[in-house]
Amino acid sequence: ETGVTQTPRHLVMGMTNKKSLKCEQHLGHNAMYWYKQSAKKPLELMFVYSLEERVENNSVPSRFSPECPNSSHLFLHLHTLQPEDSALYLCASSQGTGLAVSYEQYFGPGTRLTVT
C-alpha cells in the first residue's frame, strides 16, 4: 500500500454519462496529481494541485474537470467523454509545494476507465 487510494478501481461509462473519480492520500502531502496512462503511451500529466490550488493544467479537454477540496482529496469529474479517453487514470501525491517536482511521488493503483 502506498498511502494513496483511488475509487472506483474500474469504471465503464457511456459517452453521455457524468461520473467522478476519487483519490485520497493518507500521507500528509501537499501536492496531488492526475495522470492518464493509455496503452503503449507514456504517462501524461493532466493536473497538479499544490495546497489545494491548481498549479498545472496540461491542455486537458474541458470534459475533464478536477476538484481539490482539501489537501487529502482529489476528484476528477468526467462528462461527455469519448472512446479515446479510455485509459488508466492515476492519482499521485508528493511533499513539497508549487512545482517541486524533485519530490518523489506516491501513486495510487489507478482507475481503469472504459468509455463505450
Add this chain to the structure above:
Amino acid sequence: LAKTTQPISMDSYEGQEVNITCSHNNIATNDYITWYQQFPSQGPRFIIQGYKTKVTNEVASLFIPADRKSSTLSLPRVSLSDTAVYYCLVGSSNTGKLIFGQGTTLQVKP
C-alpha cells in the same frame, strides 16, 4: 522540456546486473531525473532520483554523466520479482513539467 527515450524491452536472468539507459538530450539546467517501477494493475513506484553524478540507495543506482544527456538505472542482482516496466522521468523544478519515457519492460528469467 527534454524528450526521453528508452529501450522498449530488455531481458535478463536472475542474479545479473541490469542497466537501463534513458536518453534526454535536451535536458535543462533545472531538470531532475527520476526512475519509477510499475507492476501490472498498480501505479508506478519511485525507485531513485538524481541530478548529476551517481546516486545509490538500497535498491538501485543511478548514473548521470557530466553532460546529463542520458542516465542509467542500475539494478544489482535482479530477481524474478523485478520483472516490471521501468520509466524514466525528466521533471522541471522551474515549470513543473513532467515528461515520462515510454517505459522499458524488463523480463527477468530464471
